[in-house]
Amino acid sequence: MRYSLLSLVRNALSGHRHWRPAWRDAAPKPAYDVVIVGGGGHGLATAYYLARLHGIGRVAVLEKGWIGGGNTGRNTTIIRSNYFLPANAHFYEHALKLWEGLSRELNYNIMFSQRGVVNLFHSPAEREGWTRRYNMMRLNGTDAEVLTRERLAAMLPELSLDPGARYPVLGGVIQPRGGVARHDAVAWGYARAADRLGVDIIQNCEVTGFEIGNGRIAGVETTRGAIRAGRVGLCVAGHSGTLARLAGLRLPIETHLLQAVVTEPVKPFLSRVVSSGALRVYVSQTAKGEVLIGGPLDGYNSYSQRGAWPTVERILAGAAELYPRIRRLRLMRQWAGVMDMSMDGSPIISATPVGGLFLNGGWCYGGFKATPAAGWCMAHLLATGATHDLGRAFALDRFRTGHILTERGEGPQPHLH
């Protein structure tokens, strides 16, 4: 959206009353072709691609709070495609390619910064794991480079390479095209673009039940009344299990807490995203200068979005081991999101036993980077009823047939962040 200097001045002098809202505040209609539950990045991207690629504009996105207020607005925004298994690698590589053109596609600056994602190794066993992953990445056509300690020292001057450390750094693998993006902007950019294509984005509208007849979905019940739709997509992350249960389904997904923290802002010193499986921590620096630190799950089921202090203490200790100078910084904020952990660590984009009801969930640590490709494949599924080639391995019934997709054993913490 472009504003002239005159309109900027007019708005500044009139109490900002003349800005055009980025998307309409739509009221629910009685019926839609497709209803999407969940206004996070995945739900909004699905709506956008449904309208743009498949010409289906009678779509509503129902969000119980505000768009982007779930994990989309709570994550540490790391984007990468450094997977081992071909199904995951090709899916996340497609996502990365979409990220590379997304600001232009949406005409919205999502601040995508391809600063590179470095995974450190601290032991010969970890080096083996990461070298194997590096080889597989190259075979899958993904960019990757092995880094010696000398290269690391030049690239990350503040990183501790102390040989006497508890877990001395031996080297790393970088995916140079990996990076970060501004999470809110991703939600807002997709919302605005979907709205322009006729999609209704309805906030403060919680789905409380499903209307199902003869094994097929007929609509949803919401806090703002019933809405009819022959196709419904669930994109509710950590609420997948509770919502699916309302449709009579039991999913192979557990809800867990994942925390992150930021320090006070400092001058730029950390030009890459750095992750350590041994220390179970990852660190980057935001555009504002805050040091952003994340780690593993808290380890117990919860919907609280808060998290426990021992986890914070552990991840801070790990970060300070990598970057000793950050010990002196003050912690500004801590938060948690409710994570949809699938039983094999890979996502689900799938039809369900209820006709017309489709599921997008099980994103674990990695759903933000998946956003464009998840929306792309989910839109294909909702529009055609058929699975997109890129999402073929992510069917729900793999847990019944045993075709599970686990990256475990392919290097330390392969799904961390």
Ligand SMILES: Cc1cc2nc3c(=O)[nH]c(=O)nc-3n(C[C@H](O)[C@H](O)[C@H](O)COP(=O)(O)OP(=O)(O)OC[C@H]3O[C@@H](n4cnc5c(N)ncnc54)[C@H](O)[C@@H]3O)c2cc1C
């Ligand atoms: C601390 C943290 C760090 C992370 N770091 C990374 C990272 O670096 N890189 C990465 O790729 N991923 C990361 N993730 C994971 C990532 O955030 C998620 O996988 C991704 O954002 C999921 O997007 P989504 O749109 O599916 O979910 P969400 O953004 O959570 O959207 C789901 C929406 O559904 C709504 N909803 C739920 N129930 C209902 C209902 N009954 N009716 C209507 N609406 C409902 C919720 O309010 C929510 O807004 C991280 C997550 C956390 C918590």
